[in-house]
Amino acid sequence: MTNFVFALTPAQQAAVTARRMALQLSARQARFLAVAADPDDPLGIVRVLGLDISTLQPLAPRPWLDMAARTASVSYRGSLPSDVLASMLAEGRVVSEWFPHLGHLLDETPLSLLILAIEQLANQQHLPFTTLWRNLGQLAQACQSHRLAGWLELFAEHDT
Incomplete structure (x- = not known):
């Protein structure tokens, strides 16, 4: 599970890193959650952390x-x-x-x-x-x- 690679652009990676830090999750923890949510989704880490796929901003409250x-x-x-x-x-x-x-x-x-x-x-x-x-x-x-x-x-x- 920890070897899964997400195909992220630099902008997506920056958004994921900022979001994970805001949620106080390590990269490994965020990856675990993304794979648990959908092991076949290359953008799963973006989705599971509650980021809008198109804007890369956190979803509205x-x-x-x-x-x-x-x-x-x-x-x-x-x-x-x-x-x-x-x-x-x-x-x-x-x-x-x-x-x-x-x-x-x-x-x-x-x-x-x-x-x-x-x-x-x-x-x-x-x-x-x-x-x-x-x-x-x-x-x-x-x-x-x-x-x-x-x-x-x-x-x-x-x-x-």
Whole structure:
């Protein structure tokens, strides 16, 4: 997974680097997320980081947390409240009642939406990205996420 090469122009590479730094992601972490989102997309790293493909600017603010919570709820009767999703991401603990919703979010929802929701949460609650990325790994491990398997270990490598 880490050997995947993205065919980026210098402008795209500069935008990706700036965006990853703003999100406090290493190149390896960003590459992991891009490949997890779509291993066959040569511009996947641009998309997963929430950059507009044509302008290379971050996508305009939207209610990303609400959108992620609604997306996680599509297959279920109950709707995951966005404040519960925010709490799980902020604390790194799964609320058992919402376990299936969170599993769906981690394995089926576009990762760009999840990343934008995490960015929104960081900005709204003034939480460090490093905490939220670690919490994402804890949630992925608790839900046995296939798509994000190995994220927590990758994050731990970055810490050392």
